[in-house]
Amino acid sequence: NAGVMQNPRHLVRRRGQEARLRCSPMKGHSHVYWYRQLPEEGLKFMVYLQKENIIDESGMPKERFSAEFPKEGPSILRIQQVVRGDSAAYFCASSLGLAGSTQYFGPGTRLTVL
């Protein structure tokens, strides 16, 4: 019963480097959501993707952040030129995409920027 998979679980980058976070949705799900959790806060929506399409990126910072969900392979959240403020836990969730569909979460990637 493979759930949502994320890797790496922990990622350390120096300021100015690039971070790539991967997410494989639950089997049968083709809708992926990325959320960011800053320390001691709730999760904040970043972007919603279907295969080969970005549906809603209203929560994504305008610069340095991008996301994709190719036809083959996992969804990727990419952060260029990381800064210390990017340090957070990044969670991926997947669902069937129907109205009210439950979103199931991966274990998250904890990004630390030195």
Place this chain on the structure above:
Amino acid sequence: AQTVTQSQPEMSVQEAETVTLSCTYDTSENNYYLFWYKQPPSRQMILVIRQEAYKQQNATENRFSVNFQKAAKSFSLKISDSQLGDTAMYFCAFMKNNAGNMLTFGGGTRLMVKP
């Protein structure tokens, strides 16, 4: 835009006792969904319970139940017979009734179950 408020940053309860976590939300939508997620120290987000706004009956899942008051826009979580494994952050979340919609989360309540 929707907002979700959890007014209790921290709570504690004795093992085997009952505790209620509060959640209020603000929306102009009539149809929507509400969720409680649990985040234990492992940081994995685990679905606890969900409620459809069009259903008047309160959802229950074993020891977990909700008190959904639509007019008051309130969605509290009751945990009965608390267990040590219930120690976690609990997040209330709102979803509009559209396909593929995002979750809007509250700030969380840290629950400590004491032996």
